[in-house]
Amino acid sequence: MFDSEKVAQVSEAKAKWQENSLGKVLKKAPERRSEFVTDSGITMNTLYTPDDVADLDYARDLGFPGEYPYTRGVQPNMYRGRHWTMRQYAGFGTAEQSNERFRYLLEQGQTGLSCAFDLPTQIGYDSDDPLSQGEIGKVGVAIDTMADMEILFDKIPLDKVSTSMTINAPAAVLLAMYIAVAEKQGVSPDKLTGTIQNDILKEYIARGTYIFPPAPSMRLITDIFAFCAEKVPNWNTISISGYHIREAGSSAAQEIAFTLADGIAYVQAAINAGLDVDKFAPRLSFFFNAHLNFFEEIAKFRAARRLWAKIMRERFGAKNPRSWAFRVHTQTAGSTLTAQQPNVNIIRVAYQALMAVLGGTQSLHTNSKDEALALPNEESVLIALRTQQVIGYEIGAADVVDPLGGSYYVESLTNQLEAKAKEYIQKIDELGGAPNAIEYMQREIQASAYRYQKGVESGENVVIGVNKFQMKEEPPKGLLKVDPALGEAQKAKLKKVKESRDNVAVQNALARVRAAAEGNENMMPVIIDAVKVYASLGEICGVMREVFGEYRQQIIF
Structure with missing residues (x-):
């Protein structure tokens, strides 16, 4: 050039x-x-x-937005056409409380919903299970049956709102509930838009909300790919997550590499299951973190887009340009938020959101200032949403495609991050792919996290309010607290559903789930039938636990 x-x-x-x-x-x-x-x-x-x-080749390395290799963006005119989807991750307590928060956010100009589920829901237990005690509604909304899902999306038109659900091991069950609720609203599956996270490999690597072993988990994922390609064509069937890998302590290069390595494993599993790559790959999406190193984070998005395009075209032979495109939702880095001087978190989040926009994200969630202390209250959520709106409407950052493209520094960082990520992916390939390289990735993440923490403790890595510029503070006020009585109310609601439903129909539906799990038919239709008769999440996952078994994590030092 x-x-x-x-x-x-x-x-x-x-x-x-x-x-x-x-x-x-x-x-x-x-x-x-x-x-x-x-x-x-x-x-x-x-x-x-x-x-x-000096070695940069414009056509080979950059190209134009909306065209291979997508370094400069996945749409030709990016935000000049429409802004990224502005989401706020929300969900707490009961379905009624979360519905109220969803509707408030939509009234304030949010353009998509992003749903958080409580820990029992994430690992496939009902609220009345002894293992759920003390966790009901704490880190997200409690969903036991389709009755809860009906309340969660009451008066929210599912043909007009895009919904992202952070759910992994039981993703098939939550998606089935969403489809069934939409049908009760009169909305057919082909009209639904949204995303399920559905990324089990990163659960083994970094997060921990797994249920089943890798093989049946991968089967459930490919069943979702196949079902949605036919019945729910506008749904993103997986959000391959680097976010949680980064939150666990990885570097930017590791976030790219380990996320794309997981993506490679999912694509290969689907191909092995007999699916045409160009049938399911256009609905793959990714989930990245916006961390603290401003220019490296921008370069990270650019490098990931270019590398994924090459992987899909050269490694898997995908022919559809939409199969090459790395479409990404971004969340600002929760691990960078501090309980000390929480107002400083507003500043951190604003810069992180700007990084994501300059990096070319398709969807964005901005964390709230009080999340290091509690679930966000309405005021802090509104500030976080307004942060996105200021970036989108007031400062001009959304008016030019890839405005930092051509920067000597950004292009150099993009090249070096891609090279580092390729080295990691080659190592993972040598180990037999992501499912066989879980321990390797865990060790690499732990080493990165240890290096960073050593820097914090030495003062080399400055964290305002923690190791520099400390000050005396009053205890925080106005924090959102989940009422402990909520758990008992949720259990009472579940008991009422179980008493009023047709339990013969439930047992018959669960028997069909068992037969499908023991065989090789697609699991989605039988799970949808089960949720429609109000079989609970715990009952459906319990049947699959009995057939598939449970994953036991290896402890890595």
Whole structure:
């Protein structure tokens, strides 16, 4: 892209500048650090010039937005056409409480719902299970049967709202409930838009809300791929998550690599199950973290798009350009929020949201200032939503596609992050793919997290309010607290549903779920039939537990 003779001239001039202008300054006063590095260990030069990207080929490495290799974005005009989907991750307590929060957010201009489920729901237990005690409604909404799902989406038109559900091991059951509720509203499955996370590999690697072993879990995922390709064509059947990998302590390069390695495993599993790659791949989506290193995070999105396009076209032979496109939802980094000086979190989140937008995200959730202390209250959620709206409507960041494209620094970071990610993926391939490399990825994440924490404790990594600029603070006020009595109310509601439903129909439906699990037919139709007669989440997952068994995590030191 650059004339080699001119690059050589720039390189020679840069060397003189380093020796003279820069050298004189450094003799008088040393720099703040002996070395500046990104979270991925990439050395940051003092200055970037064309010689740092001398090998860049515009057509090969950048191209144009909406075209291979998608480095500059997945849509030709990006946010000039329409803004990213503005979501706020919400859900707590009962379905009634969460419905009220959903409707409030939609009234404030949110353009998509993002649903959090409580821990029992995430691991397939009903609220009346002894293992659910003390956790009902705490980190999300409690959903036991389709009756709860009906309340959760009451007066919310599911043909007009896109819904993202952070659910993994029991994703098939929650999706079945959503489809059934939509049908009761008169909305056919082909009109539904949204996403289920449905990413079990990252649960084994970094998060922990798994139920079944890898093989049956992968079968459930490919069953969802096949069912939705035919019946729910506008639904994103998986959100392959780097977010939780990053929250566990990975670097940006590891986030790219381990997420895409999981994506490779899902694509291969679907192909092995007999699915046509171009039938399901256009509905694959990703979920990334927006962390703290401003320029590295922007480059991360660009590198991931380019690398995924190459993987899909070259490795899997996908022909449909939509199969090559890396479509991503982003959430600002919860792990960077502090209980100390929580108002500073507003600033952190604003910059992280801007990184995601400059990186070209398709959907965005902004964390609330009080999330290091409690579930967010209405005021803090509104500030978080308004942060997105200011970026989208007021500051001009959404008016040009890939505005930092061509920056010597950003292009250099993009290239180096892609190279580092490819090295990790090659290692994972050598280990037999992501399902066989779980322990390797865990060790790499732990090492990265340890390095960062050492930096915090030494003061090299500054965290405002934690290891620098501390101050005395009053105890926080106005925090949202979930009423402990809620658990008993939820159990009473579940008891009433179980007493009033047709229990013969439930037992027959659960028997069909068992037969399908023991055989090889697609699980989705029988699960949908089961939720329609109000079989509970715990009952359906209980049957599958008996057939599939449960995963036991290996402890890695």
